[in-house]
Amino acid sequence: MMRAKLLLADGTRLEGEGFGAETDTWGEVVFNTGMTGYQEILTDPSYCGQIVIMTYPLIGNYGMNRHDIEAQRPFVHGLVVREQAKGPSNWRNEQTLDRWLKEYGIPGIAGVDTRMLTRKIRARGTMKGILTTGGASWETLAERFQSHTLMRDQVARVSTRSIHASPGYGPRVVLMDFGAKYGIQRELTRRGCDVVVVPWDTSAGEIDQLAPDGIMLSNGPGNPKDVPEAIETVRRLVEKVPLFGICLGHQLFALACGADTEKMTFGHRGSNHPVKDLETGHTVITSQNHGYSVRKDSLKGTELILTHTALNDGTCEGLKHRRLPAFSVQYHPEAAPGPLDTGDLFDRFIGLMEERKQEQEGTVHA
Ligand SMILES: NC(=O)CC[C@H](N)C(=O)O
Numbered sequence: 374m375m376r377a378k379l380l381l382a383d384g385t386r387l388e389g390e391g392f393g394a395e396t397d398t399w400g401e402v403v404f405n406t407g408m409t410g411y412q413e414i415l416t417d418p419s420y421c422g423q424i425v426i427m428t429y430p431l432i433g434n435y436g437m438n439r440h441d442i443e444a445q446r447p448f449v450h451g452l453v454v455r456e457q458a459k460g461p462s463n464w465r466n467e468q469t470l471d472r473w474l475k476e477y478g479i480p481g482i483a484g485v486d487t488r489m490l491t492r493k494i495r496a497r498g499t500m501k502g503i504l505t506t507g508g509a510s511w512e513t514l515a516e517r518f519q520s521h522t523l524m525r526d527q528v529a530r531v532s533t534r535s536i537h538a539s540p541g542y543g544p545r546v547v548l549m550d551f552g553a554k555y556g557i558q559r560e561l562t563r564r565g566c567d568v569v570v571v572p573w574d575t576s577a578g579e580i581d582q583l584a585p586d587g588i589m590l591s592n593g594p595g596n597p598k599d600v601p602e603a604i605e606t607v608r609r610l611v612e613k614v615p616l617f618g619i620c621l622g623h624q625l626f627a628l629a630c631g632a633d634t635e636k637m638t639f640g641h642r643g644s645n646h647p648v649k650d651l652e653t654g655h656t657v658i659t660s661q662n663h664g665y666s667v668r669k670d671s672l673k674g675t676e677l678i679l680t681h682t683a684l685n686d687g688t689c690e691g692l693k694h695r696r697l698p699a700f701s702v703q704y705h706p707e708a709a710p711g712p713l714d715t716g717d718l719f720d721r722f723i724g725l726m727e728e729r730k731q732e733q734e735g736t737v738h739a
Pocket residue numbers: 419591592593594595596597619620621622662663664665666
């Protein structure tokens with residue numbers, strides 16, 4: 374049996390059973406409370422640079438398949454579980470979690486007290502960690518720990534390298550890919566949108582030339598302030614066409630409109646986060662994965678209106694522009710994994726694009 378070690382910034386040392394690839398990794402250690410959806414979580418590019426603890430105690434029980442992926446390959450750095458299911462059973466199962474992780478060079482540790490780890494992170498905040506399945510001693514690990522700094526260029530690592538299209542009969546949406554989950558494109562495409570996916574650093578001028586009816590800002594890893602070029606691009610685009618931002622996209626929209634973001638202690642990661650829609654008074658259950666949030670007190674003096682808040686901690690979960698057809702949410706309406714309570718936001722976006730088209734046509738014919 375392969376042994377594994379996990380060392381955290383606060384000195385916590387845990388030994389367990391290694392699985393996945395035989396290697397070393399480091400990253401920001403975060404936890405996800407989803408009971409299912411580990412395959413979508415592992416392939417969500419927003420986890421680039423992070424080691425994920427799954428709080429649900431049995432992971433891998435329905436195996437892995439070719440369909441439930443949210444990106445072409447995983448960018449997550451490591452996985453921590455209480456128990457790894459070695460004999461998955463499901464009609465869609467194609468291979469074990471262990472084999473899948475090996476294929477992508479990602480190490481995992483099992484048999485550790487994930488509840489204790491989660492409580493620690495809840496109290497002290499997320500922290501740097503280093504994980505090895507390669508047999509390194511604690512001393513070597515501690516040395517390697519010092520030499521690693523947390524990543525800051527994740528968006529450039531995970532974004533598409535070239536423009537590609539998924540044609541449709543509906544409005545043309547330029548999807549700025551900061552590490553987009555497939556789910557976002559899937560939701561747009563199944564509503565007929567003509568989607569053009571562009572790299573994260575595509576300029577406003579280049580995007581203009583694609584004649585978009587709307588701009589979709591995707592989710593993505595890291596601190597939104599690490600991609601100032603994108604904030605500038607959003608600032609220019611928001612004046613021109615309807616815009617919808619999700620997660621990192623929401624944070625970039627807020628920064629572009631003059632608001633501020635901050636790092637949260639341990640963030641929100643899971644499939645059951647209650648959010649209050651301040652306009653309808655309804656509570657929706659949402660899928661989330663974020664470690665930064667828009668500061669509510671920074672909205673003053675901007676043209677942004679707070680539309681959603683998290684019921685657990687009151688943080689900002691949604692915004693809209695006072696004057697322009699632009700809005701954003703911190704949670705994931707595309708779910709994958711998670712509840713589909715808020716998929717209608719994609720319809721709202723399409724509605725804004727159609728309204729604008731009609732207005733423009735009205736002006737032409739008048
Ligand atoms: N899923 C996301 O887009 C996450 C946004 C950002 N990286 C955060 O952690 O807050």
